[in-house]
Every structure is written in structure tokens, then in C-alpha cells.
Ligand SMILES: Nc1ncnc2c1ncn2[C@@H]1O[C@H](COP(=O)(O)OP(=O)(O)OP(=O)(O)O)[C@@H](O)[C@H]1O
């Protein structure tokens with residue numbers, strides 16, 4: 001579904017990605033973990049074509065991402081790849097239903113009726129069926145983030161990228177968002193997760209990639225990387241991260 005081969009990217013003279021190899025099979029959930037500044041968000045931006053690496057190959061479902069150079073090609077690519085960020089950026093002047101139907105009707109050309117039907121089903125999935133007419137300002141951070149996830153799903157993407165989607169949330173609402181992502185992964189939605197929630201990453205991921213200094217230091221099945229990392233750097237990082245991650249996150253809240 002997704003493959004990166006020897007991807008190099010510099011900002012000016014500063015190398016940020018120094019040969020990233022990463023692949024994700026259809027239906028798998030993969031986590032990227034690693035210290036701040038190690039290039040995790042940069043990898044996600046390369047995958048959806050927001051950034052173009054100077055060297056290396058990126059393929060999404062057979063599409064050569066670096067060859068998508070026109071605006072039309074880039075828009076076509078981003079229709080297939082959902083991206084959910086720390087900042088949910090819902091349209092404040094639109095209610096939840098309209099936030100969910102805007103892109104499907106205007107970008108994909110779906111009928112209003114079909115888009116609304118989809119939106120209600122997605123709101124039920126993220127456990128916000130009663131909030132269709134609410135405005136974002138009247139929702140908690142965790143609720144807004146679940147709307148943002150539903151909005152990404154409304155495009156029926158082949159792949160979803162999640163970049164630290166719980167980092168800005170109150171601790172009480174983190175669990176409800178992680179539960180939703182965990183269910184999507186269980187249902188076979190292909191996704192790449194950048195997260196600092198180590199227990200969640202361990203629980204939900206088929207495979208884990210550990211980045212440091214713009215390279216993948218270690219990758220493997222989640223159980224193996226978390227229980228018996230091969231690399232000393234990974235071991236130290238996990239030790240430190242677990243010290244900060246005292247709560248059980250995925251089942252922390254029922255939503
Ligand atoms: N627009 C930019 N111009 C110059 N350098 C940048 C730019 N964006 C990111 N960087 C640098 O690239 C490196 C990787 O950044 P990136 O955001 O990918 O890290 P990250 O692993 O996502 O970190 P975090 O966990 O803090 O989100 C950092 O050293 C950062 O300072």
C-alpha cells in the first residue's frame with residue numbers, strides 16, 4: 001500500500017531525512033515513534049506530497065508520489081490520503097454535519113443526500129451521533145478531534161496519517177480519541193500513526209518504526225520492538241517514554 005525507499009530530505013543545508021525505508025501493507029496499522037525532531041512529521045508530509053524529498057522513492061498504492069507535480073495531481077493524491085493533525089482545524093462557522101459533507105460534495109461531487117447519509121454513519125462510528133447540528137466551539141477538544149477523524153474518513157481514504165492527534169487534548173479526552181483510532185485499525189483501515197502514547201502504539205500497531213536523526217534505527221512487529229528492542233537507542237527511548245506514560249490509554253475512557 002505504501003513504500004518509502006531511501007528517502008532523503010533537507011531544509012536548505014540541514015539534512016532532516018537521511019535515507020528512510022518504510023513500508024505498510026494494506027490493512028495494517030504502523031506506528032512511527034522517536035524523539036522530538038527526529039523527522040516523524042516530515043515523513044508524513046512527504047507521504048502525502050506536502051513536501052518533496054530531494055532523493056528516494058515514495059509509492060502509495062502504485063502511485064509515484066514524487067511524480068505528482070501539478071496541482072490537479074496533488075489534489076488527486078490527497079483525496080486518497082487522509083491526514084489528521086494535532087490541531088483539528090474544523091470550520092468554526094459550519095456545524096458538524098456541514099464540516100463532514102463539505103469536501104465530499106465539493107471535491108468528490110457526491111450528492112448532498114449521500115454525503116449526509118455517510119456523515120451520520122461516521123458520527124455514529126466516532127460516538128457523536130447526537131452532535132450533528134452542534135458547532136465546533138460547543139464541543140470538547142476530544143469531541144472536535146473525533147469530528148476531524150470522521151471528516152477524514154468521509155473522503156473514504158485508502159490511507160490515513162495521524163500526527164500526534166492527542167497531544168493537544170486534555171488527559172480525560174485522550175482515551176476516547178485513541179479508542180476510535182484503535183477501532184479503525186482493528187477494522188482494517190490502513191494507517192500510519194505518529195504518537196507519543198507508547199502503550200497505545202504497542203496495542204494498536206502491526207509494526208513499529210523507531211526514528212532518530214532522520215533514519216529508521218529499528219523496525220519490527222510491535223510486540224517485539226516494545227518487549228525486546230534490538231537497538232540500545234530504542235531501549236533507552238522506550239524506558240524514558242514509559243516513565244512519562246503512566247496511564248493505560250486505549251481503554252481509559254469509554255467515549
Ligand atoms: N520548515 C522547516 N524548516 C527548517 N527545518 C525544519 C522545518 N520543519 C522541520 N524542520 C526540522 O526538521 C527536523 C525534523 O522535524 P519534524 O517535525 O519532522 O520532527 P518530529 O519527529 O515530528 O518532532 P516532534 O516529535 O517534535 O513533532 C527538526 O530538526 C526540525 O527542526
Ligand SMILES: [Mg+2]
Nearest residue numbers: 040041042163
Ligand atoms: Mg512532529
